[in-house]
Amino acid sequence: MLAPPPSPRAPGPWALRGLVLGTLALAVALQLMTEAGILPEVLNPYYLHLLTVVGMNIILVASLNLLNGYLGEFALGHAGFMGVGAYAAALLAARVLPPPSSLPPFLGPLLLLLPTLAAAMAAAAAAGYLVGRATFKTVGDYLSIITLGFNMIIVNVIQNIDAVGGPRGFTGIPRNTGFAAVAACTLLTLAVLRALVQSSYGRVWLSIRENPLAAEVMGVDVNRAKLQAFTIAAAFAGLAGGLWAQYQQFITPRSFDYIKTTEILVMLYLGGMASLSGSILGVVAYTLMMELLRNLLGAFAPQLAEWRMILSPLILILVMLTRPSGLMGHREWRWLRPRGRS
Amino acid sequence: METVVQQLLNAAQLGAVYALIALGYSMVYGVIRLINFAHGDIFMVGGFAGLLLALRFTWMPLWALMPLAMLLTALLGVAIERVAYRRLRQAQRMSLVITALGVGIFLENLVRLGVGPETRQIPSRMPTTPVAWLQDALGVSVTWDKLLIIFVSLALMALLWAVVHRTLLGTAMRAVADDKDVVPLMGVNLNRVIAVTFAIGSALAAAGGVFFGQAYSLDPYMGIDLGWKAFIAAVIGGIGSIEGAVLGSFLLAGVEVLTVAYLSSNLKNGIAFGLLILLLLIWPSGLLGRPASKKV
Numbered sequence: 001m002l003a004p005p006p007s008p009r010a011p012g013p014w015a016l017r018g019l020v021l022g023t024l025a026l027a028v029a030l031q032l033m034t035e036a037g038i039l040p041e042v043l044n045p046y047y048l049h050l051l052t053v054v055g056m057n058i059i060l061v062a063s064l065n066l067l068n069g070y071l072g073e074f075a076l077g078h079a080g081f082m083g084v085g086a087y088a089a090a091l092l093a094a095r096v097l098p099p100p101s102s103l104p105p106f107l108g109p110l111l112l113l114l115p116t117l118a119a120a121m122a123a124a125a126a127a128g129y130l131v132g133r134a135t136f137k138t139v140g141d142y143l144s145i146i147t148l149g150f151n152m153i154i155v156n157v158i159q160n161i162d163a164v165g166g167p168r169g170f171t172g173i174p175r176n177t178g179f180a181a182v183a184a185c186t187l188l189t190l191a192v193l194r195a196l197v198q199s200s201y202g203r204v205w206l207s208i209r210e211n212p213l214a215a216e217v218m219g220v221d222v223n224r225a226k227l228q229a230f231t232i233a234a235a236f237a238g239l240a241g242g243l244w245a246q247y248q249q250f251i252t253p254r255s256f257d258y259i260k261t262t263e264i265l266v267m268l269y270l271g272g273m274a275s276l277s278g279s280i281l282g283v284v285a286y287t288l289m290m291e292l293l294r295n296l297l298g299a300f301a302p303q304l305a306e307w308r309m310i311l312s313p314l315i316l317i318l319v320m321l322t323r324p325s326g327l328m329g330h331r332e333w334r335w336l337r338p339r340g341r342s
Numbered sequence: 343m344e345t346v347v348q349q350l351l352n353a354a355q356l357g358a359v360y361a362l363i364a365l366g367y368s369m370v371y372g373v374i375r376l377i378n379f380a381h382g383d384i385f386m387v388g389g390f391a392g393l394l395l396a397l398r399f400t401w402m403p404l405w406a407l408m409p410l411a412m413l414l415t416a417l418l419g420v421a422i423e424r425v426a427y428r429r430l431r432q433a434q435r436m437s438l439v440i441t442a443l444g445v446g447i448f449l450e451n452l453v454r455l456g457v458g459p460e461t462r463q464i465p466s467r468m469p470t471t472p473v474a475w476l477q478d479a480l481g482v483s484v485t486w487d488k489l490l491i492i493f494v495s496l497a498l499m500a501l502l503w504a505v506v507h508r509t510l511l512g513t514a515m516r517a518v519a520d521d522k523d524v525v526p527l528m529g530v531n532l533n534r535v536i537a538v539t540f541a542i543g544s545a546l547a548a549a550g551g552v553f554f555g556q557a558y559s560l561d562p563y564m565g566i567d568l569g570w571k572a573f574i575a576a577v578i579g580g581i582g583s584i585e586g587a588v589l590g591s592f593l594l595a596g597v598e599v600l601t602v603a604y605l606s607s608n609l610k611n612g613i614a615f616g617l618l619i620l621l622l623l624i625w626p627s628g629l630l631g632r633p634a635s636k637k638v
Contacts, residue, residue, distance in 0.1 A: 074436060134619060138626045141377060145577050146622055148570070149615040156612030167608075258570065262443060269440040309451035316444040317426055324433035 023187045030180035035106065039179070052179045052247060054287050055186040056240045061268045062193050062279040063236035068265075069274035070197055071229045072209025074144040077131065077151030078237050078264050083256030084127045084154060085120035085238025086245035087164055090173045092116045093246055100174050109176045116176065117185070117242045124238020125231045127154065132230030136223050139212075151258055158253040169252030176246040185243060189236055194276055194336055196232065205229055206274075270319060272326025277333040285327065289315060348482040349603045350596065355488050355557060357595030358495035362550030363572035364579070364587040365502060366543030372519040372582040373539045374431060376438050380422060380445035381547060382569015386562065388415040388548025389555040390453055393464045404467035408552050412545040419544025420537050428533070446565070454562040464555035491553045498549060502542065503584055515539060519582065574618050580631020589629060594618075 033039040040048065060078060067075040093116045100108045131150045135143045159167045196202055204225045207215040216222050245251050271282020293308035319327070363385045370378045392411040395402065402410075426445050430438045468487035476484045506512035514535045517525045526532045554560070554568070575594040579586025594614060601613045621629070 068436070074439070134623065138622055141371075141581065142577065142622055142626055142628075144377070145574065146619055149574070149619045149622075152570075152615045153612050153619075156609070156615070160606075160608050160612070259566070262447075266440065266443060269436060273434075273436070306455060310448060310455065313444040313446075313448035313451070317441050317448070320437050320441045320444065321426070321429055324430055324437040326437070 019191050020188065023184050023191075026187075027180045027184035030183060031106065031109075031178070034178055034180060048179050050287060050291065052177075052182045054283055055179075055182040056243050056247070057264070057267060057283040057287070058186050058280055059189045059236055059240040059243075060264050061271065061283050062190060062276055063233045063240075064264055064268050065274065065276065065279050066193065066197070066205070066229050066233040068268060069272075069278075070202060070205040070209065071226065072205075073135075073226075074141070075147040075230075075233075076144045076258070076261055076265070077147035077149075077154075078233075079256045079258065079260035080151035080154035081124040081127055081234040081237035082241035082244070082260070083158060083251075083253065084234075085124040085241030086251050086256065087158060087170065087241075088123035088238070089116040089120040089242030090170050090245040090251060091164065092119050093176060094170070094173045100176055109178075109181070112174070112176045113181055113246070116246065117239055120238040120242025120245075121235040122238075124241065125235035128230045128232075128234020128237075129227065131234070132227040135226060135230070148258065148261075151256075151261055155253045155257045158256075165252075167253060169250060170245075171250050173245050173249045173251070175249050177243050178247070182243055182247070185239060189239065190276060190280075190336075193236070197274075197276070201225075201228065209274075266316060269326050270316060272329030272331070274330050275326075275328045275332055276336050277331065278326055278328030281327050345482075345603070347480055349599050351482065351484065351488065353596040353599035354492050354592065356599060357592035358492050359550045359554050359557075360568075360572045360575050360591035360595055361499060361588045362495055362546045362553070363568060364576040364591045365499065365584060366547045367573050368576045368579075368581050368583065368587040369515075369539050369543045371576070373515060373522065373536055374427075375435065376427070376442065377573070378543075379439060379442040379569070380449060381543065382565035382567075382572065383446040383449040384415060384419055384422075384544050384565070385547035385551045385554075385569060385572075386560070386565030387418060387449055387453060387551070388412070388544070389464070389551030389560045389564075390457055390562075391415055391548060392552035392555055393462055393560060394457075396464050396467065400465075404552075407467065408549060411552050412548040415548035415551075416541040416545040419540040419547075423537060423540040428536075446569075450562050450565065457562065459562060461559045461561045462555070463559045464552065466556055468556060487556065491557060495549070495553070498546060499584070499588055502546065505542070506584060511535070511538060571614070574615070577628055578618055578621050580625075580628025583628070583630045586628055586630035 030039065033042075043051075060082060064075065064078045067073050067078075093112060097112055097115065100112055103109075103111060127150075131147055134146050134150070138146055158164060164170050197205070204215070204220050207218065207220055208222055208225055212222055241256070267282040267286045268279065269282070270286055271280070272278030289312055290308060293311055294305050297307055297311075298305035323329075363382065366381050366384070367378060370376055370381065388411055391414045392407060395407050395411055399407070422445055426441050427438060430441060466487070468490055470485050470487050473484045473486055473489060476489075504512075506515060514525070514530050515538070517528070517530065518532060518535050518539075522532060525535075551560070554564075571594065572591065575590035576587045577590070578593060579588070579590030581587075594617075597617055598610050598614050601607075601610050605613070625631075
């Protein structure tokens with residue numbers, strides 16, 4: 001028999017390798033620009049800060065999309081995983097590893113980032129595994145409550161550990177991240193998630209979302225797939241947490257409670273379900289909306305800027321009423337679609 | 343022994359407020375399968391409606407003030423359903439949930455900008471004198487306002503139970519909860535049943551808000567915390583069930599109050615939610631809820 005002709009646009013291993021190398025090159029370039037003082041010249045530091053936060057939020061939203069969009073559950077505890085990652089990274093960076101000042105200027109932060117981010121992802125993945133285990137017996141809204149409950153418990157447990165500052169928060173974390181590292185992590189996360197959702201893993205998740213019973217009959221191990229999705233999604237939330245801790249240099253348990261979860265959810269649903277493009281767009285649109293409202297209203301009168309807190313939920317409601325599946329629900333931009341298919 | 347009785351009394355007061363909120367979650371969930379994330383904020387608005395009425399009409403007694411606050415909040419609940427939820431009823435479920443989240447954030451910030459972020463208390467309109475004979479019998483401090491809160495709440499719950507199980511309207515509500523696609527074919531006005539459900543749920547939450555503002559305090563963001571708690575109480579009891587919501591609320595309040603009294607106030611949330619997860623692992627659809635049907 002003839003082997004099927006290779007599709008001319010099939011992604012080879014070179015695609016991933018190219019992406020990783022390209023991302024690293026970009027990160028190195030950005031980092032060099034930062035250290036030479038060029039980047040702050042080109043981009044106003046405030047915009048740079050916004051872009052950094054956007055990057056971390058994209059990681060959070062895109063990874064939550066695995067659970068809520070592709071697997072079709074309604075997970076309500078993403079900020080908890082982020083918190084686990086943030087505290088793991090903070091502990092390692094502030095208590096175990098040497099301070100960045102004792103290391104060479106360019107390589108130092110990178111050497112510190114790799115172990116701290118790995119620890120953040122591992123710790124959050126372990127938490128995600130536990131939550132995934134706990135959701136085996138429950139479905140639907142009860143599953144949402146379990147994830148929410150875990151989020152609250154994680155925050156409460158951290159509040160009761162004095163070694164990490166308890167409710168007062170964890171201070172003195174070295175600043176090992178900047179725009180360059182966050183940009184690189186965001187791109188890599190999107191690449192990994194894109195590959196995942198288009199792989200057999202992604203197909204299995206979609207099949208569970210569409211009909212768990214049918215999926216089971218077709219031989220899908222539903223519990224195993226759920227567990228995988230929860231672990232992976234949590235790991236990336238932990239990555240965002242690790243970046244966040246080493247960017248802000250100060251974290252408190254309360255910054256990872258359900259208010260943060262709500263913010264992630266709002267950006268996710270604004271962008272749209274089961275769409276990585278939507279996750280990017282949701283975060284960007286939400287951030288832009290908040291900033292534009294602040295500037296527009298503030299231009300009329302400074303005290304009006306506060307009213308953006310009222311206008312932004314109204315805009316969210318309007319978007320949901322006119323586009324119930326979000327801006328990009330179940331659609332992808334061309335460059336995020338699988339190759340070889342339209 | 344006395345302190346246990348005292349703590350249980352405190353728990354009953356807190357549980358009564360939880361139950362008033364939890365019922366609204368449960369009823370709305372029953373008829374349109376929506377976790378109404380704005381409900382905690384409706385409770386908060388109800389409390390502030392009571393506060394503003396109490397400040398504006400200083401002569402108004404509680405028995406007039408509370409129904410008025412309940413009426414205003416019921417109108418708000420119906421308006422929210424009409425404007426924000428009705429059009430999404432046939433859409434994907436999660437867009438409705440996010441809309442509800444948006445409504446909640448809107449209410450919080452509206453109240454914060456309108457009334458201010460401070461913590462306030464409704465000037466007391468209830469007798470805070472001790473109940474002498476009960477105090478002598480139990481050996482603990484019992485005041486009239488505590489008893490009033492507990493018993494008025496229980497009376498409201500009993501009234502709700504009677505409405506749902508003994509009237510035509512209640513039958514319609516239970517029918518909608520059972521199958522909202524078939525019921526309109528039987529000549530039931532679906533929109534009206536849903537509107538009434540929102541009105542009743544919001545009014546009960548407002549009663550809880552007024553009580554809470556008298557017994558504890560009010561602030562624009564309290565709806566988030568208490569809303570989640572009440573929601574969890576409804577889930578523990580089995581969401582969609584009136585008895586379950588009440589049972590879950592008293593259970594949750596009891597666990598919380600006893601944890602604060604005998605362990606540590608820092609562990610309150612952790613223990614409450616640990617219990618929640620444990621209960622759900624044993625009874626996956628709550629204590630009194632209908633088991634989630636698995637099609638085979």
